[in-house]
Amino acid sequence: MKLFHGWLSSASRRVRLCLAEKGIAYESVPIDMSRQEHHAPAYLAMNPNGVVPALLLDDGRPLHESSTICEYLDELQPVPPLRPADPYQRAVMRNFVRWTDEKSLPHLLILNWSIALQPGASQWSDAQLQERLDRIPTAERRAAWIRIARQPYSDEEKHTALTQLLLLVDKMEQMLGGGPWLMGTDYSLADIAAVPFIARIAELAPDAFADAPKVADWWQRVQQRPAYALANIQRFDAALQARQAEAARPA
Ligand SMILES: N[C@@H](CCC(=O)N[C@@H](CS)C(=O)NCC(=O)O)C(=O)O
Structure with missing residues (x-):
């Protein structure tokens, strides 16, 4: 595939x-x-x-x-399983994944787009912007691109976005009872859903886990999984710089 x-x-x-x-x-x-x-x-x-x-x-x-x-x-490919066998626990897992989709991703996009996409998009002429908007299929994503191209997020908005993003840490600290994973003894799609956000939080707010010892331990365990290395989750700023250097290199 x-x-x-x-x-x-x-x-x-x-x-x-x-x-x-x-x-x-x-x-x-x-x-x-x-x-x-x-x-x-x-x-x-x-x-x-x-x-x-x-x-x-x-x-x-x-x-x-x-x-x-x-x-x-x-x-x-059911092995190794990444969802709880119990239907109720599976439903709880899905609600957590949905929570990250609805409550974490929109805030992280504000922070990431401000550094990754805003510098380029703000240079587009009105005609270039319109040409790009015409290809975007949903009103919601069109609005996001208009915002990033023409009305950069303020420091206050970025601060609010980070505050909202950090709510994930509190939520996970509550969920990680006996652990070691979010759904209990087995690593699951709930953990996988959270990893990209926690990886980015660790970069944006290195003290974020000071009052969340269970999340801090969870994050250490995640990074020791062979799959974490294979998934190639680079530091955001380093990856961005590498991409920009690549784009600037003469053909
Ligand atoms: N709910 C979707 C969200 C996908 C999504 O928003 N992807 C972002 C990057 S993380 C994107 O492609 N944004 C591009 C755009 O909005 O133009 C999923 O989980 O696949």
């Missing part, structure tokens, strides 16, 4: 983690969001929402939504 993904995208990192845990081989197709490659017609045919990631199965059928893709992979 082929994974169309962004190296810096949290939703993409989630799927890379899942594929690595499963030991499923795949072809990696990086998508450059700063060039709006995810708004090209061929990509939109795979993901009608115009966001990354998208998984293209061997038989040509596409799949989008990181949480759906991860559940699909867990059904496709």
Whole structure:
């Protein structure tokens, strides 16, 4: 199968983690969001929402939504299992994943886009911006690009976004009872959903786990998993600099 993904995208990192845990081989197709490659017609045919990631199965059928893709992979290859066997616990897991989708990702996007996409997007002329907006399939994502191109997030908005993002740490500290993982004894898609956010929180607010010892231990355990290294979750700032240096290199 082929994974169309962004190296810096949290939703993409989630799927890379899942594929690595499963030991499923795949072809990696990086998508450059700063060039709006995810708004090209061929990509939109795979993901009608115009966001990354998208998984293209061997038989040509596409799949989008990181949480759906991860559940699909867990059904496709049930060993090692990444969802609790108990239906109630599975439902609790899904609600946690949904919580991160709704309450963490929008805030992280404000912080990430401000450094990764705003400098380039603010240089576009009105005509260039309109041309790009015309290719974006949803009003919500169009609004996000207008915002980043024309009305940069203020320091206060970024501060609020970080405060909201940090609520994940409190939530996880409460969930990590006996541990060692969010759903108890077994590593699951709940942990995988949280990893990209906690990795970024560790960079943005290194003291964030000072009052959350269970999350601090969980984060150490996550980084020791072989799948964590395989998923190639680089530091955001280092990856961004490498990408910019690559783009600036003469052809
Ligand atoms: N719920 C989606 C969210 C995907 C998403 O928002 N991806 C971001 C990167 S993490 C993206 O592609 N943004 C590009 C855009 O909005 O133009 C999923 O989990 O797959």
